[in-house]
Amino acid sequence: xxxxxxxDPTVDTASRLPGxxxxxxxxxxxxxxxxxxxxxxxxxxMRSVAQALQLLADRxxxxxxxxxxxxxxxxxxxxxxxxxxNPRSVVDAVVECMRMAPGRTWIGDAGDGALVSALLESGxxxxxxxxxxxxxxxxxxxxxxxxxxxxMHHLKLVPKKALGGAxxxxxxxxxxxxxxxxxxxxxxxxxxxxxxxxxxxATPQAWDASASTxxxxxxxxxxxxxxxxxxxxxxxxxxxxxxxxxxxLDVPRGLVxxxxxxxxxxxxx
Amino acid sequence: MxxxxxxxxxxxxxxxxxxxxxxxxxxxxxxxxxxxxxVLTSCATDATTWASEYPEGTSVLHGVTVQRFTxxxxxxxxxxxxxxxxxxxxxxxxxDEAAWVAAQGPVSAAWIEAITQCDADLVIxxxxxxxxxxxxxxxxxxxxxxxxAAHNEAPLRLKTLQSVVPAAQGLVFQTESERRxxxxxFPVAHRPQVVxxxxxxxxxxxxxxxxEVLGIGAAPYLLYVGRVDDGKGTGRLAEWFARYRAERPxxxxxxxxxxxxxxxxxxxxxxxVTGSVDDVTKWGLLRGAAAFVNPSPLEAxxxxxxxxxxxxxxxxxxxxxxxxxxxxxxxxxxVAYGSYEEFVAAVDALVADPSLGIERAKAGKRYVDDWFTWxxxxxxxxxxxxxxxxxxxx
Numbered sequence: 030x031x032x033x034x035x036x037d038p039t040v041d042t043a044s045r046l047p048g049x050x051x052x053x054x055x056x057x058x059x060x061x062x063x064x065x066x067x068x069x070x071x072x073x074x075m076r077s078v079a080q081a082l083q084l085l086a087d088r089x090x091x092x093x094x095x096x097x098x099x100x101x102x103x104x105x106x107x108x109x110x111x112x113x114x115n116p117r118s119v120v121d122a123v124v125e126c127m128r129m130a131p132g133r134t135w136i137g138d139a140g141d142g143a144l145v146s147a148l149l150e151s152g153x154x155x156x157x158x159x160x161x162x163x164x165x166x167x168x169x170x171x172x173x174x175x176x177x178x179x180x181m182h183h184l185k186l187v188p189k190k191a192l193g194g195a196x197x198x199x200x201x202x203x204x205x206x207x208x209x210x211x212x213x214x215x216x217x218x219x220x221x222x223x224x225x226x227x228x229x230x231a232t233p234q235a236w237d238a239s240a241s242t243x244x245x246x247x248x249x250x251x252x253x254x255x256x257x258x259x260x261x262x263x264x265x266x267x268x269x270x271x272x273x274x275x276x277x278l279d280v281p282r283g284l285v286x287x288x289x290x291x292x293x294x295x296x297x298x
Numbered sequence: 299m300x301x302x303x304x305x306x307x308x309x310x311x312x313x314x315x316x317x318x319x320x321x322x323x324x325x326x327x328x329x330x331x332x333x334x335x336x337v338l339t340s341c342a343t344d345a346t347t348w349a350s351e352y353p354e355g356t357s358v359l360h361g362v363t364v365q366r367f368t369x370x371x372x373x374x375x376x377x378x379x380x381x382x383x384x385x386x387x388x389x390x391x392x393x394d395e396a397a398w399v400a401a402q403g404p405v406s407a408a409w410i411e412a413i414t415q416c417d418a419d420l421v422i423x424x425x426x427x428x429x430x431x432x433x434x435x436x437x438x439x440x441x442x443x444x445x446x447a448a449h450n451e452a453p454l455r456l457k458t459l460q461s462v463v464p465a466a467q468g469l470v471f472q473t474e475s476e477r478r479x480x481x482x483x484f485p486v487a488h489r490p491q492v493v494x495x496x497x498x499x500x501x502x503x504x505x506x507x508x509x510e511v512l513g514i515g516a517a518p519y520l521l522y523v524g525r526v527d528d529g530k531g532t533g534r535l536a537e538w539f540a541r542y543r544a545e546r547p548x549x550x551x552x553x554x555x556x557x558x559x560x561x562x563x564x565x566x567x568x569x570x571v572t573g574s575v576d577d578v579t580k581w582g583l584l585r586g587a588a589a590f591v592n593p594s595p596l597e598a599x600x601x602x603x604x605x606x607x608x609x610x611x612x613x614x615x616x617x618x619x620x621x622x623x624x625x626x627x628x629x630x631x632x633v634a635y636g637s638y639e640e641f642v643a644a645v646d647a648l649v650a651d652p653s654l655g656i657e658r659a660k661a662g663k664r665y666v667d668d669w670f671t672w673x674x675x676x677x678x679x680x681x682x683x684x685x686x687x688x689x690x691x692x
């Protein structure tokens with residue numbers, strides 16, 4: 030016995046009885062016509078469904094692309110007007126936070142690599158990303174690992190739980206509130222249990238007073254207070270959430286230069 | 299510190315590609331750091347056959363200890379097998395991939411054993427594509443550094459590489475575009491990385507001598523140097539140039555295509571295909587060219603662009619190639635073309651105003667001086683390797 034994977038639509042119409050073969054052939058033709066018409070309609074219907082799905086997929090692609098561009102645009106453009114350096118006291122506070130980082134530490138908007146360099150000197154394995162090409166070039170010439178990339182784009186590429194530390198700074202101050210929080214969440218997702226996150230920022234008051242007109246006009250957001258970051262880290266279950274602040278507007282549990290703060294927390298093990 | 303390179307071919311006669319990069323970096327490390335550097339490689343010089351040209355055993359080349367292993371030869375029908383394999387890559391199993399990797403070679407059990415037993419602080423694999431890297435890297439993963447030398451090609455999508463590439467403790471890229479490509483395909487964004495590139499090694503050469511050797515008189519010429527291969531875009535370049543000249547009968551511009559011939563370009567009286575040339579002739583040609591053209595859509599770095607700028611010549615590159623476009627965009631040392639019309643416009647502009655080429659060439663030279671001199675490359679590379687080695691011993 031042979032088996033076949035195909036369905037053979039032809040039926041046997043032969044008959045030993047006179048006229049019956051003819052009747053069978055007529056019936057087969059009528060049924061064949063009927064089946065063909067139904068099959069054509071099913072095919073047309075499926076084609077319409079496929080086209081509709083394709084249109085839907087194209088639309089979803091466009092929306093995703095638009096959203097992705099929208100999400101990354103502030104990081105690209107705003108980084109170009111962000112200040113390059115953090116005050117030494119902020120650098121020292123970040124270095125102190127990252128002493129306990131159980132693995133590589135990433136620094137967003139690393140500028141010319143001052144923070145990367147300070148962390149390396151302290152024995153921390155650090156690298157950064159930066160969108161300003163001239164800053165990247167300065168860092169690379171100094172043999173520092175600062176890559177030409179946006180913070181959010183880089184964090185999307187980092188495998189989950191791959192980092193021991195994350196320092197979010199720089200253009201963060203100028204993002205919309207949702208984008209600032211998204212950056213924190215992306216950093217947390219990249220951290221291993223026991224990993225340390227630190228947000229180094231200007232206070233809103235200091236930013237209002239010091240930012241250029243261009244930065245103030247074009248920025249969709251402004252810095253959070255240290256208390257807000259402390260709250261955001263606490264509700265995300267981070268441990269040892271600590272604030273170092275230079276002014277009395279926040280909770281002064283450690284000192285950095287006036288108008289700046291560093292908030293850090295540890296991902297639970 | 300002791301460093302070991304694993305690379306499929308090694309020797310002064312390999313003058314381009316990943317293996318050239320491996321040799322020059324190994325030699326620079328020996329000369330500038332005093333580190334002990336050894337190379338584990340095959341006896342072959344031809345990557346299409348892996349035929350043994352060198353004797354098996356240990357020798358020393360420019361201060362680098364070279365340990366060679368006899369490998370099996372590649373089957374004559376490999377290209378046919380390979381095309382069929384990549385025609386249906388998605389449905390290939392890991393076993394199928396392993397068979398392709400072995401068929402591509404170069405294969406030597408003794409070589410893989412030597413990699414496993416190697417006592418170097420770091421074992422550096424260069425490039426990703428061949429059997430010794432794909433089979434050997436994971437055996438020394440805690441000490442492994444990878445120079446992928448990757449461009450956007452089918453083998454980069456082998457499922458096998460999803461465990462090999464991320465196993466390396468450090469990655470060395472030749473361009474930003476290579477880094478972006480590898481980061482998008484493999485979970486390595488958190489690994490230590492450096493974008494390094496390679497330096498040029500210019501030799502004393504005279505343009506007139508090169509012209510005499512090739513018999514091209516005093517006519518201005520565009521130049522391509524490298525493998526003459528349709529995959530490198532040389533066939534299309536010759537075709538476009540012949541068309542360009544046919545449309546401009548009074549133009550004197552010539553095209554010189556120099557390098558080992560895999561696919562003979564279409565014949566034309568204004569296109570001079572020289573075959574392989576020696577270094578002196580190559581540098582003479584580079585110095586005398588109206589512009590250097592790299593028509594290849596797939597380059598991981600393109601050392602010859604760096605050489606062209608070092609020789610004071612501007613460049614034209616294929617817009618499809620991410621690496622050469624990156625060089626041109628960052629340096630301002632040339633232009634990219636994406637169609638025949640753009641090619642024509644770029645060449646016409648050079649012919650009409652030679653000062654344009656001179657300005658671009660200066661910009662290219664500044665780019666080379668900034669990023670691709672051997673002392674600065676070696677210093678950044680040594681710092682990077684030291685940091686990776688420190689991490690591996692933590």
